[in-house]
Amino acid sequence: MDLATFEHLLTPAGQRLLAAVAEEPPDTSDLALGTRLRREHPGELVAAAITQQRLRAKAVAKLGPDAAHLYYTPDALEQATRAPVARHRAEQLRDLGARTVVDLGCGIGADLIAFARAGLTVRGIEIDPLRAAIARGNLSALGIDGQVEAGDALETPISEDEVAFVDPARRDGSGRLTRLDQLTPPWEWIARLLDGRAVAKVMPGIAHDAIPPGVGVEWVSDRGDLVEACLWGAGWERPERRATSLPSAESISSRGVQARLAPPRRFIVEPDDAVIRAGLVAELGERIDGGLLDPKIAYLTCDTPPSGNLGRWFEIVEELPFRAKSLRAALRERNLGTLTIKKRGVDIVPERLIAQLKPTGDIPATLVVTRVAGKGRAFWVRPVR
Numbered sequence: 001m002d003l004a005t006f007e008h009l010l011t012p013a014g015q016r017l018l019a020a021v022a023e024e025p026p027d028t029s030d031l032a033l034g035t036r037l038r039r040e041h042p043g044e045l046v047a048a049a050i051t052q053q054r055l056r057a058k059a060v061a062k063l064g065p066d067a068a069h070l071y072y073t074p075d076a077l078e079q080a081t082r083a084p085v086a087r088h089r090a091e092q093l094r095d096l097g098a099r100t101v102v103d104l105g106c107g108i109g110a111d112l113i114a115f116a117r118a119g120l121t122v123r124g125i126e127i128d129p130l131r132a133a134i135a136r137g138n139l140s141a142l143g144i145d146g147q148v149e150a151g152d153a154l155e156t157p158i159s160e161d162e163v164a165f166v167d168p169a170r171r172d173g174s175g176r177l178t179r180l181d182q183l184t185p186p187w188e189w190i191a192r193l194l195d196g197r198a199v200a201k202v203m204p205g206i207a208h209d210a211i212p213p214g215v216g217v218e219w220v221s222d223r224g225d226l227v228e229a230c231l232w233g234a235g236w237e238r239p240e241r242r243a244t245s246l247p248s249a250e251s252i253s254s255r256g257v258q259a260r261l262a263p264p265r266r267f268i269v270e271p272d273d274a275v276i277r278a279g280l281v282a283e284l285g286e287r288i289d290g291g292l293l294d295p296k297i298a299y300l301t302c303d304t305p306p307s308g309n310l311g312r313w314f315e316i317v318e319e320l321p322f323r324a325k326s327l328r329a330a331l332r333e334r335n336l337g338t339l340t341i342k343k344r345g346v347d348i349v350p351e352r353l354i355a356q357l358k359p360t361g362d363i364p365a366t367l368v369v370t371r372v373a374g375k376g377r378a379f380w381v382r383p384v385r
């Protein structure tokens with residue numbers, strides 16, 4: 001879709017076409033629908049309307065009920081922040097007293113919408129004129145006030161009362177990269193903004209030693225997926241490492257806790273990936289009154305029943321033999337069948353181990369295979385939640 005076609009889509013004729021496409025049963029083939037609609041409408045407009053309808057359906061998982069009213073390009077939807085994650089950031093900014101945000105590289109405006117919904121005054125800057133027009137259209141589709149300018153963030157003056165927010169793109173458009181030198185706008189420029197009261201969203205794989213001094217980081221997971229690291233500039237004076245699990249927004253911060261070790265207790269706890277990336281497994285262990293099974297492995301053990309959302313609890317049913325031959329016999333004796341194997345710190349490939357064990361029993365089972373104080377051990381466990 002080019003800019004002219006998008007602008008056409010916003011006209012009354014374009015809106016009627018979009019509404020007509022939305023009313024079609026979802027299983028209608030794009031080819032049949034396109035052929036039919038092209039008899040009365042320009043081809044590019046029909047293609048754009050059908051694409052928007054498909055993207056709206058796809059966007060619901062990320063953007064919730066707003067999705068049906070918004071406009072996208074496939075790549076910009078891919079890059080957009082999930083609504084609960086954007087809301088979490090925006091509400092923190094508001095609670096910290098921010099009033100106005102300039103979103104430097106706003107894409108189609110998912111973060112911009114969340115900032116405005118949290119009560120902040122918003123201005124978006126976007127280098128791609130089509131995305132800038134879409135972001136403007138999206139604010140207006142939701143009846144939200146805000147300004148969007150097509151332009152280069154690097155050339156944009158930022159006023160004193162504006163908080164700068166940057167969610168940079170990966171320069172080559174590819175997925176989960178960890179290198180900061182692949183970001184655009186460039187990392188050196190973002191790092192300079194972070195001297196003050198700026199906020200930046202970066203990839204969760206960011207190395208701890210790449211974080212500028214005084215900058216705080218919040219690793220955020222949403223429904224179990226680790227989605228981002230949010231950097232809070234030195235000007236906010238909250239330089240801690242934090243991990244937050246959405247949607248509950250339960251959070252844990254660095255306190256310099258030394259990891260304790262503990263022999264297997266009633267539960268094995270698998271920390272949320274945000275906790276692991278933030279390096280806060282010891283802090284979680286302290287919170288649940290537990291210890292690490294092994295100094296190098298991110299499994300905790302405790303007697304505390306499941307609490308909170310920063311980890312998944314597995315109750316140990318029984319320890320089983322670690323060696324494959326004896327394990328196979330133990331599975332047979334207990335009539336254990338379909339296996340889920342969770343492993344950490346041991347040199348096994350779950351699919352290969354399952355093929356070797358050939359479990360034939362009727363009872364589905366989960367095994368945790370891991371190292372405890374340096375030695376391989378296997379536990380039959382019951383996921384608690």
Ligand SMILES: C[S@@+](CC[C@H](N)C(=O)[O-])C[C@H]1O[C@@H](n2cnc3c(N)ncnc32)[C@H](O)[C@@H]1O
Pocket residue numbers: 076079080081104105106107108109110111112125126127128131151152153154167168169170184185
């Ligand atoms: C990851 S996307 C932002 C997504 C947005 N936060 C959202 O949730 O919808 C990054 C955006 O930055 C834009 N961008 C990259 N370099 C820029 C620059 N120098 N000036 C303005 N925008 C830029 C890209 O075109 C892209 O749309």
